[in-house]
Amino acid sequence: MTLAPLIELNDGFKIPQIGLGTWPLNDAQVADAVVEAVSYGYRHIDTAVKYGNEKGVGEGIRASGVDRGELFITTKLDGEFQGSGKAVAGLDGSLERLGLDYVDLLLIHWPLPRRDEFVSTWNTFQELQASGKVRSIGVSNFKPAHLDRLFRETEVVPAVNQIQVSPSIPRPAARAFNERHGIVTESYSPLGAGSELLNAPVLQSIGAKHGKTPGQVVLRWHVQQGLVAIPKSSNPQRMRENLDVFDIELDKDDLAKLQTLDAGPDAGVDSDVQGH
Numbered sequence: 001m002t003l004a005p006l007i008e009l010n011d012g013f014k015i016p017q018i019g020l021g022t023w024p025l026n027d028a029q030v031a032d033a034v035v036e037a038v039s040y041g042y043r044h045i046d047t048a049v050k051y052g053n054e055k056g057v058g059e060g061i062r063a064s065g066v067d068r069g070e071l072f073i074t075t076k077l078d079g080e081f082q083g084s085g086k087a088v089a090g091l092d093g094s095l096e097r098l099g100l101d102y103v104d105l106l107l108i109h110w111p112l113p114r115r116d117e118f119v120s121t122w123n124t125f126q127e128l129q130a131s132g133k134v135r136s137i138g139v140s141n142f143k144p145a146h147l148d149r150l151f152r153e154t155e156v157v158p159a160v161n162q163i164q165v166s167p168s169i170p171r172p173a174a175r176a177f178n179e180r181h182g183i184v185t186e187s188y189s190p191l192g193a194g195s196e197l198l199n200a201p202v203l204q205s206i207g208a209k210h211g212k213t214p215g216q217v218v219l220r221w222h223v224q225q226g227l228v229a230i231p232k233s234s235n236p237q238r239m240r241e242n243l244d245v246f247d248i249e250l251d252k253d254d255l256a257k258l259q260t261l262d263a264g265p266d267a268g269v270d271s272d273v274q275g276h
């Protein structure tokens with residue numbers, strides 16, 4: 001069994017550096033996946049209201065046989081719960097479906113800047129944190145401009161910003177901004193969207209050099225950048241492989257080759273216009 005290293009958040013809590021992403025698994029699939037993943041050493045599970053699988057995640061947690069205190073559970077509230085006070089019922093619904101008294105991390109799923117409610121929502125998140133129903137609070141898909149506004153108008157700096165990051169969408173400016181402000185960057189779609197990235201010849205050659213799969217090379221890249229990554233898989237072999245990345249070190253040559261995979265500044269989701 002492999003346990004991922006822990007990264008300390010700005011509020012003193014710690015997050016496992018590799019977790020299990022659960023979209024787009026349904027309740028039945030995700031319950032089995034959580035049990036399987038926990039047996040291999042995963043202690044970090046990521047879900048969201050929008051995924052429609054919180055109930056299954058909760059079933060998997062209970063069936064895993066591991067003490068709740070050993071697990072780090074994240075969920076996210078989407079646009080339906082934006083606006084002053086709306087996140088209270090949102091989190092209560094998540095906790096009921098999960099069968100938990102608290103979550104370790106609650107995220108605003110998208111900023112939705114045209115609705116102009118993410119500041120009021122963040123104020124509600126601060127109240128939820130004070131209530132003990134959530135330990136750490138953070139955001140997802142927030143750009144530096146969105147975060148700057150939170151810093152100006154609210155009291156608490158997000159512990160985490162979960163954004164789309166991979167070697168093809170590296171987002172160096174966003175990551176550097178997060179780091180300057182003590183925010184941990186968490187990568188969703190860390191292995192790229194679809195199979196295009198993992199088929200890159202450069203990943204095959206680096207993998208052969210280290211005795212690892214292309215996916216393991218990519219996850220090692222995340223780990224060495226100090227990122228948290230949440231690869232999604234319900235395949236037992238992949239799950240095991242995704243945790244087995246702590247015994248190699250990518251060298252300067254490897255990292256330089258990985259930079260050639262950058263698809264440019266316009267690649268990936270644009271959270272000024274996308275989201276729900």
